[in-house]
Amino acid sequence: METIRTDWNRDIHKFKFEELHILLDINSGSVHIIDEATWDLLEALEKLDGNISLAIRELHHRYPREELWAIVSQLKSLSEQELLFTSDSWAWRRADKFSDDRVKSLCLHVSHDCNMRCGYCFAGDGSFGGDKSLMSGDVGEAAIDFLLENSRRKHLEVDFFGGEPLLNFDVVEHLTEYGIREAEEKGKIIRFTLTTNCLLLDERVMDYLDKYSMQVILSLDGRRETNDRVRMVGMGKSSYDIIVPKILDLTQSRGYDNYYVRGTYTRKNMDFSDDVFHLMDLGLEHISLEPVVAPPEEFGFTREDIPKLEKEYEILTLGLLERLKGGEEVDFFHFNIDFSGGPCIPRIVRGCSAGVGYFAVDPSGDLYPCHQFVGDKNYWMGDVFSGLQKHKLQEEFQQAHIYNKPLCKGCWARFYCSGGCHANASAYMGSLDEPYDIACSLQKKRIECGIYYQLKKDFL
DSSP states (O other): OOBOOOOTTTTEEEEEETTEEEEEETTTTEEEEEOHHHHHHHHHHHHTTTBHHHHHHHHTTTSOHHHHHHHHHHHHHHHHTTSSSOOOTTTTSOGGGGOOOSOOEEEEEOEEOOSOEETTOTTTTTTTTSOOEEOOHHHHHHHHHHHHHTOOOSEEEEEEESSOGGGGHHHHHHHHHHHHHHHHHTTOEEEEEEEEOSTTOOHHHHHHHHHTTOEEEEEOOSSHHHHHHHEEETTTEESHHHHHHHHHHHHHHTTTOSEEEEEEEOTTOSOTHHHHHHHHHTTOOEEEEEEOOSOTTTTOOOGGGHHHHHHHHHHHHHHHHHHHHTTOOOEEGGGOOOSSOOSOHHHHHHOSOBTTTEEEEOTTOEEESSGGGTTOGGGOOEETTTEEOOHHHHHHHHHOSGGGSHHHHTOTTHHHHTTOOHHHHHHHHSSTTSOOHHHHHHHHHHHHHHHHHHHHHHTO
16 A cells, blocks of 8 residues: 655645645745645545545546646655655754753843833833833943853844833943953954834934944834824823834934834734835835734733734735835745745754843843743843853753644644744743744744745745
8 A cells, every 4th residue: 555654734734825725844844836636635645644546536536547646756756855745853852952052142121111101011111010220331241241151152142122221321332332342352243132112212322223233123013093002102192203203214324224113913903914014105124013912801812813813914915915016125024934944953943042042131130031031030040140040940941842842843833933932831821831822823824924925926
């Protein structure tokens, strides 16, 4: 009995989008465009445990046997080239094969205060549930020393974060120059990023950010009514009218490059494709729009919302392609899927490196696995003065990779999402090893949309 052997749910994935039938070989990363007959044959093979003869017998009334056997021959050829029905060559490896315990990046909370009041913000009023405070230069220097001393990498990253980091811009300036100087002495390079709500962007700040080629993440949720519904200044005053001119000035000053406009969509704007298109109409090219992670009482999503959100991603995909066809530059972060390669194996398997190679530092110097864990004493990991102290907790994050997550290791999307966000899993599922289900559903749809988008953009 001749059979095609594969895990039909884990190692291949097929989906239809508009006019295309798309087949993914998960382990090789190969993407194939197939016809209706191939789709139907694969459906029959899956149902019949890969039995080729039975699958052809089931379909012979719809397609000529010669055509079906020709498809089988093509499938076998792709398999021999290791482009289809490949096995997961990493699944058998021990967890330490995925380890990379070198510190490579820090999120410096230079400000636990904010001049905006966003209804969905996980940091609350910017203080992360604690007292309002600003990081001192001494603490920041100790954080950079910790990074340099605990990494064997040449290229490192530091993100200035808050609250609102521009409330402590003098320290941002000091730490940027200190980091560059100390890194150079050690033969290393630190790449700096700053995330801001844009209220305090002025000529001095913009000139400084441009001088050091600092990537900037600019917070704006889209249309005026969308943004101002949630991102408020003072007594419910519009933030949109204040920050949009500043964002446009900054992006123009750096040649419309080295930035991302980062927005959040909520249950109040499930027509979020219009927010992306609005940002593009403002002349903004590099855009990221994330689903909020929050309880469903006001901003968060329920499982019943998923079909509507999936449809909205389809609308967004087709709209972006239309704009691309019309000559617009389009860079939607979540559709940037690279068919030619991909990230390193540790990142594919483990994701963002939170709690292992990436840490957040609060204004006092305490270390947490990432910015979303800051203030949660259950996830305190040490401080920049005495170093990491919760090695067992670090090991938990080390082990929270896709092969130790029951739902992930059998999922076709595992190499695209790397197991999802640890903070969301902990907050909504109560475990690092169980991904947040709503986020999983949306991520899978984004992957499908991104693959279709890239196929149409690059090849069709």
